[in-house]
Every structure is written in C-alpha cells, then in structure tokens.
Amino acid sequence: MLVARLGVGEFLVEAVDGGAERVESAQRQLGSAVRPAEVYPVARADLVIGIGGAYLNLLLRQICSVDFAPRLESCAADFGPVTLTSMIGVGVVAFIRGGSDQEPVLTLWVDPSFAHYFWTTLLEVGRDLGAVAVNE
Numbered sequence: 001m002l003v004a005r006l007g008v009g010e011f012l013v014e015a016v017d018g019g020a021e022r023v024e025s026a027q028r029q030l031g032s033a034v035r036p037a038e039v040y041p042v043a044r045a046d047l048v049i050g051i052g053g054a055y056l057n058l059l060l061r062q063i064c065s066v067d068f069a070p071r072l073e074s075c076a077a078d079f080g081p082v083t084l085t086s087m088i089g090v091g092v093v094a095f096i097r098g099g100s101d102q103e104p105v106l107t108l109w110v111d112p113s114f115a116h117y118f119w120t121t122l123l124e125v126g127r128d129l130g131a132v133a134v135n136e
Contacts, residue, residue, distance in 0.1 A: 047115035
C-alpha cells in the first residue's frame, strides 16, 4: 500500500502490487466513527496512468517543466519521490518507482475532468517522439 503525504494534512492512499485489501481496510477504518474528528476521507476517481520505457525522460521534457532526470536516475527498486506538478496544462501527482525490469515507472494521478484531454494529448506527444506503447 502506498501512503504519500501531499501536504501538511493531506495523504494519497493507493493499492500497490496487490495491496487492495489493505486499502479497503484503511478505507473502512477512515469511514468509521472511530477515526479522529479532524480526519475527512475524500474518495477520488482520478485517471491513473503508468508510463515508462527508454523514452520516458524525453517525453517528460516535452510535457512538463520539472526536470525528472535526477529523480529517474536515483529511483531505487522500490519507491521514489512524489511530485505535485503540471503536465500539458493539467495538475498531476507523479510518483516514481522501479519497475519489474528495474526501469523507472512514473505513475500519474490526473483529475478525471481532464482525463480525456490528458490521455489523448499524451498519446499524441508520445507518437511524435516515436515512443508510445500502451498496456491495457
């Protein structure tokens, strides 16, 4: 289970590598009356995209002003940093971790109201680079 601190009092909770049961348990606990009075769970339905591969940094240089190169190079086999940024004009949460072949994978959480625009624009930029593979 991934728990990422996004601010002073905001956290992202996500199932990672089959951790759905733990997330469901945390969700039940946060939704119960036992939780602290100042804790407010907010369920979101973001578009979640995982991108990786040899052209990842080149793609990121086209769509984002943050230089991800040092973050991608220092990413260990498990988890790297969480970055709040804007990509192609849309606010995203970006999380880096090592993939199964030790290549870094960038997971993006995107507001669902921008999902179609973000997805189609990302594919267009990727095609222009000659480096798009979509895993369904």
